[in-house]
Amino acid sequence: MFTELKGPHADSLNDALGRIGFRRSQTVAYRPSCLDCNACVSVRVVASEFAPSGTQKRILKRNADLVATVCRPWSTSEQFELLQKYLAVRHPEGGMTAMDEVDFADMVEHTPVTSYVIEYREPSRDGVTPGRLVGACLTDRHCDGLSMIYSFYDPYHEARAGLGTYIILDHIDRAQEMGLPYIYLGYWVEGSPRMQYKVRFRPMERLVRSGWERFTAEEQDRLIAAVVKNPAGRGAADKGGRKDGVPSIAN
Template sequence: MTAPFRFPRFFVTTPAPCPYLPGKTERKVFTELSGAHATDLNDALGRIGFRRSQSVAYRPSCLDCQACVSVRVVTDEFRPNGTQRRLIRRHGDLVVTACKPWTTEEQFALLRRYLAARHPGGGMAEMDDVDFADMVEQTPVKTYIIEYREPSDEDGRPGRLVGACLTDQQSDGLSMIYSFFDPDTDTPGARPGLGTYIIMDHILRASRARLPYVYLGYWVEGSARMAYKTRFRPIERLSPEGWRRFEPARG
């Protein structure tokens, strides 16, 4: 019996300070996604907790910690709560477009505003336009950058870009690689709750396409930065016994 693709070679990164838990170090195991079977490999690895970054699939492989847990939303059973329903109505006028993974100056400007406001000291804070283009355009799998725009003006010109998400379509769901949005919530015409709305749009989009899951990446219990991921129910986490539903504390 012939395997559909050659078993990949895996590598391990040098330990570095953990960005989520003070005093901890992180280490990742990774492999290259390339060739005719990159999509199949990415799908298979995604089901066991790997994430994609450009042409690499990776997952945590820390020596003294297993806090990072892969989580995914079950799309056909998702029912928005009251706050989420209000956000769907509030942002229901947005024009949502699944674009090819090509970057624009407008996307990069929005990313810079988002990073400066939400993650000023993060690892992406110094990202330039070339780095951004690499993140979006270097993909060996089916990828979109989904744009969220305000309605067109009277002359038909596209409305203001207020959000975007780099998204992979896998055989069993959508994988949200990275989302960013207008961080200004204090000015007239501001749109609070965009991050939540973008996730809900992906859940509803996946459900319409009969894709059973939306992959949200890693969740760390007790990390305030990660708490938003468990507000979308039902949710599953990857355990040594496979994917299991769980009920985290309401955050």
């Protein structure tokens, strides 16, 4: 299911659709609607109640020197080069690997709603020149939270393990400072290796027929234990155009 976002009320429409499980791709809001399958589940972190785990605290400490900058939704060659490195390692068979710089510009810049790119850089060496770009995230601002449309980072940077987790943790911190209750992480499919990182953020809610429902502590414990038991699955490359498992409408 999909609909176009346009006009003076695009933000409010995007807000309303986000609360019922839609995601944005450029000027289109979409939601999977399969006749015999409901595996794609919308999930969001309750940022207002979030407390980092021990592992997440270590990731925050390891990357505390990164400089995060909120930028207007305007693509750069530096961002595109970082995206290519990320896709080559994390999603080598995904449809997004065929993107060129124009496609990337379309993904970032064609937005009818309030959105921005948050860049994550290492400290400047001379105090003048911006430091090395190691991560970025295209983010939408909703009235009740932040929606992480697409994040990517340097997969080769061994000294900064957990960059993907750090970007989510930074968004949670931003939401808390802004008084926004949720971080929308897109779709989650139980058993899909590349999506299991999402269950590590507590508390988490999923969208069911009756509305948003919180994972019980026991269920989230079980899901996290499964990830720990099979660490090789985390970050594994799956076929498909997007990390959410839904082909990009723009492609």
